[in-house]
Amino acid sequence: MLLLLRIIRYVKGIGHSRGYGIQSPFAYNFIKALRENKASGNKTESLINHITATYGERVIIADATEAIHMHVNGNTVLVVKGIYQTKQTYNYWHDLCESKRVTASFDLYYLGVAFFEQGLSKKNYIVNC
Numbered sequence: 001m002l003l004l005l006r007i008i009r010y011v012k013g014i015g016h017s018r019g020y021g022i023q024s025p026f027a028y029n030f031i032k033a034l035r036e037n038k039a040s041g042n043k044t045e046s047l048i049n050h051i052t053a054t055y056g057e058r059v060i061i062a063d064a065t066e067a068i069h070m071h072v073n074g075n076t077v078l079v080v081k082g083i084y085q086t087k088q089t090y091n092y093w094h095d096l097c098e099s100k101r102v103t104a105s106f107d108l109y110y111l112g113v114a115f116f117e118q119g120l121s122k123k124n125y126i127v128n129c
Contacts, residue, residue, distance in 0.1 A: 022125070024104075024120075024121060024123065026104070026120060027104060027106075027123065027125055030106065031106070031125070031127055033050065033054070034047055034050065034108075034127070037050040043110065044081065044110050044111055047108065047111065048061060048079055048111070051077065051079055051113060055077045058075060058076050058077050059076070059077045059078075059079060060072060060076055060077070060078050060079070061079045061081070062078070062079070062080060062081070063080075063081045063082055064080050064081060064082040064083055064085055064086075064089035064092060064093065072101075072114075072116060074116060075116065075117055075118075076116050077113065077114070077115055077116070078096075078113070078114040078116070079111060079112070079113050080093060080096075080111060080112040080113075080114070081110070081111050082110070082111070083107065083109075083110075083111065083112040084109065084110075093107070093112050096112075096114055097112075097114065097124045101116055102114045102115065102116060102122075103115055103116065103117050103118065103119075103120035103121065103122055103123075104117070104120045104121070104122070104123055104124075104125070105123075105124045105125065106125045106127055107124070107125065107126045107127065108127050109128070
């Protein structure tokens with residue numbers, strides 16, 4: 001019976017498995033690239049290397065404790081390590097995502113990526129990479 005339920009759930013999900021439930025082409029391509037480039041070793045460093053290679057000099061990388069005191073704006077990409085390290089860092093990350101300066105943010109659990117680009121729609125994504 002359990003096998004039959006798994007098969008039914010699999011068949012129902014066939015048409016919905018590639019879009020990650022995301023409507024934004026920018027966000028879809030960003031998440032797709034992260035999933036394709038994750039390495040079997042240190043996920044955090046692999047993802048940071050990919051983001052740095054993609055966005056170049058616009059990327060600012062900081063630990064959550066350092067990022068609390070940063071004032072970032074303009075056309076930058078902020079990568080914050082350890083967003084769930086303490087309650088203070090989680091609150092900082094949550095407040096940053098809710099601010100009007102951040103247009104798109106991606107919560108990857110072990111790090112967060114915040115975009116400060118004007119052309120993007122405001123959305124916070126929680127991604128299981």
